[in-house]
Structure formats: C-alpha cells, structure tokens
Amino acid sequence: MDVVEFEFKFEGNDSDKHRIDFYDVNQAMIGFQRSLALTTHLVLNDKIITQAPALKGARIFALPAEESSWKMTASISLLATALYQAGTAPKDTPLGHIIYSMYDYVIMESLGVHVDYDKTLGQLYEDAHKQNIEVPRLSQARADALIEKCSTAVREMHRPISMNSTATRGLITARINQQDFPLPSPFSLETFEYINETYTSPEIEEIVGRISSYNSNSYKGRIFVPSEGRPISFELQPSARSHNNIVLITSSLSFSALERKSRNGFIRCKVLRQTSKSGQLKRYRILEIEEQR
Numbered sequence: 001m002d003v004v005e006f007e008f009k010f011e012g013n014d015s016d017k018h019r020i021d022f023y024d025v026n027q028a029m030i031g032f033q034r035s036l037a038l039t040t041h042l043v044l045n046d047k048i049i050t051q052a053p054a055l056k057g058a059r060i061f062a063l064p065a066e067e068s069s070w071k072m073t074a075s076i077s078l079l080a081t082a083l084y085q086a087g088t089a090p091k092d093t094p095l096g097h098i099i100y101s102m103y104d105y106v107i108m109e110s111l112g113v114h115v116d117y118d119k120t121l122g123q124l125y126e127d128a129h130k131q132n133i134e135v136p137r138l139s140q141a142r143a144d145a146l147i148e149k150c151s152t153a154v155r156e157m158h159r160p161i162s163m164n165s166t167a168t169r170g171l172i173t174a175r176i177n178q179q180d181f182p183l184p185s186p187f188s189l190e191t192f193e194y195i196n197e198t199y200t201s202p203e204i205e206e207i208v209g210r211i212s213s214y215n216s217n218s219y220k221g222r223i224f225v226p227s228e229g230r231p232i233s234f235e236l237q238p239s240a241r242s243h244n245n246i247v248l249i250t251s252s253l254s255f256s257a258l259e260r261k262s263r264n265g266f267i268r269c270k271v272l273r274q275t276s277k278s279g280q281l282k283r284y285r286i287l288e289i290e291e292q293r
Contacts, residue, residue: 002077003096005063005175006103008032009071010160012168020070021166024159028170029072031156036060038153039103040076042146043095046136050149070160070167094127095135100174102138104183106147107172110154111191112280113184114230117143141213144222144233151195158192194276200285201273207284208292210265211252221249223269223284224256233283234271245289266292 008029014020037052037060044057063073076099101124105115117140128135160167170187173180185191207223212231214221219241222231236245248267255265268291271284 001093002075003093003176004099005073005075006032006036006100007071007073007173007175008157008170009069010167010170014166015070015160018070019166020160021164024163024166025070027159028157031153031159032072033060033074034153035106035150035157036074036076036103038146038149039106040099042138042142043099043102043135044078046138046142048142048146048149093133094124094131095133096176098124098128098135100176100181102143102146103174104181105143106150107154107183108185109144109147110151110195111185111187112194112276112282139213141215141221144213144220145215145218148218148220155192155195158187158195161187161189162192162196190278193278194280194282197277198282199275199277201275204270204272204287206268207271208266208268210256210267211249212256214249214253216246221253223267228281232281234269234286235283236286240286240289248289248291268292 010020010025010028034052037055038049040058040060041047041049041055049055058076058078061075061077063075065072076096078095098121101120105117105120108115121138125135125137157170161170168188171182172187173182175181207225207227209223209225209232212222212224219236221234223234224231236249252265252267267289269284269286270288271286273281274283274285275281
C-alpha cells in the first residue's frame with residue numbers, strides 16, 4: 001500500500017533550462033533516498049539504521065521523471081507487517097501523515113527551522129491508535145538522534161546548489177491521498193551554509209533552561225531556553241558528564257515531560273555557543289551544570 005509520495009525538485013540557473021550537473025544531482029538523490037529510508041524505518045520499527053538498504057516494513061519506489069523537469073518523486077509503499085494485514089489497512093491511514101511529519105521534523109530542524117514536535121506528531125499518534133494501528137510512539141529524543149544520522153544525507157541533497165550551482169533552490173512536497181503538503185523551507189545556499197559551517201564562540205556564557213530531550217548514548221539533547229524562545233541542541237562536553245550532572249539532566253527532563261507548566265526543573269549551564277556562518281545559533285557545548293535555585 002502506497003501511503004505517501006515525496007517530490008524533490010530543483011529550480012534556478014541551469015535547472016530552469018532542463019540541465020543540471022549529473023554527479024551533483026546523483027549524490028543529491030542518494031541523500032534523498034537515504035533520509036527517507038532512515039525516517040521510514042524509525043517510524044515503523046523504532047530503530048535507527050545506518051544503511052538505507054536495511055529498511056524493513058516498506059519499500060521506496062522511484063516514479064518516472066517528468067519531461068522538462070528536474071524533479072524526482074519517491075513513493076513509500078508499506079509491506080504487510082504487524083501494523084496491519086495485507087488488504088485490511090484503512091484507506092486513509094495516518095501512517096503516511098506520521099512519516100511525512102517525522103520527515104518534516106528531520107529536514108526542518110536540520111535546516112535551522114524549529115518544529116513543535118508534540119504539536120505536529122501527538123495527534124497523529126492518537127489517530128493511529130484509534131484505527132488500531134500500533135505504530136511505535138517515538139520520543140523527541142529518538143527523532144533528534146535521527147537528525148544526527150541524516151545530517152550527511154541532507155548536506156548532500158544541497159549539492160546542485162552548493163557545488164556547481166546548476167540550481168539555486170530545492171523544494172520537497174509530500175503527497176498524501178491526492179493532497180499536497182510542501183515542506184515550508186526550501187533548500188538554498190543559506191541552508192547549506194547553516195548545515196556545513198559551524199563557528200564556536202571562545203567566550204563562556206551562562207544560560208538557564210529545562211531539558212526537553214536527551215540521548216544518554218551520545219550525551220546530546222535539547223534544552224528549552226526561555227531567552228531564545230525555543231529548544232536548542234546541546235552536547236555535554238567530557239568535563240560535564242559526571243554522575244551528578246546526568247542526574248540533573250534527567251531530573252530536568254522528567255519535569256518537562258510530567259509538569260510542563262511548572263517552573264521546576266530548570267538548570268543553569270555554562271556553555272560555548274555554536275553558530276552558523278550567518279550567526280544563527282545552532283547548539284550549545286555544555287561545560288558545567290548546576291541546579292537553578
């Protein structure tokens with residue numbers, strides 16, 4: 001059963017004349033397929049794979065290219081799995097919307113555009129449950145780990161723009177039940193620079209925030225900082241990976257999950273700020289942590 005199609009097209013410069021650098025667009029499409037495969041596998045199996053051919057529970061088909069267009073359409077087709085039996089899946093399955101929303105989260109966050117994870121995916125999981133589709137309910141920490149695994153793929157998707165400049169923009173649109181859902185931010189030279197270049201401030205600063213997601217294996221996560229108005233990625237530096245600091249991190253995360261409107265659970269951190277070439281904040285390197293009193 002085909003649940004969602006993703007269209008990826010390029011515009012500008014030579015691509016408007018129906019010409020594009022062969023190697024660049026080939027690498028871009030490999031990145032496109034890899035990012036779709038890793039996202040789909042996580043949604044269906046709650047596991048992050050490192051190789052796209054390891055995708056289980058679905059297949060990704062390439063549809064014929066349209067004449068006079070630099071556009072590739074990928075169709076994600078679910079196999080008969082524990083999620084449903086062949087021929088019994090509801091026609092308007094929420095799985096396509098979940099895959100789209102997860103992919104939207106991965107791509108937009110990779111490009112520096114904040115997405116409210118709970119708002120975009122929470123209702124979709126409820127819809128799936130009502131239709132007796134027991135799709136794994138993924139935490140934001142799992143989705144954030146996927147962003148890291150897809151980073152190289154997303155960078156490669158910029159190649160026709162960033163290398164030989166045979167295009168200036170890349171646009172992704174999902175199609176579910178004949179309805180189009182464009183991803184809000186196009187690929188551009190600016191988004192490539194955001195992904196590709198990182199500058200670390202030499203000055204230590206203090207921030208106050210509350211942990212919204214955390215991966216204990218990578219020591220990475222996100223911290224909501226009121227002064228920034230959004231969650232910011234972080235990585236605990238080796239000096240900050242003590243037992244006491246991990247307790248503070250996980251305690252703060254618990255308050256975020258259980259008492260979202262409470263003022264408890266805030267921590268104070270000494271950090272180094274990491275920004276893009278244009279100065280946009282990308283993440284913090286946390287050096288020290290203490291409880292906010």
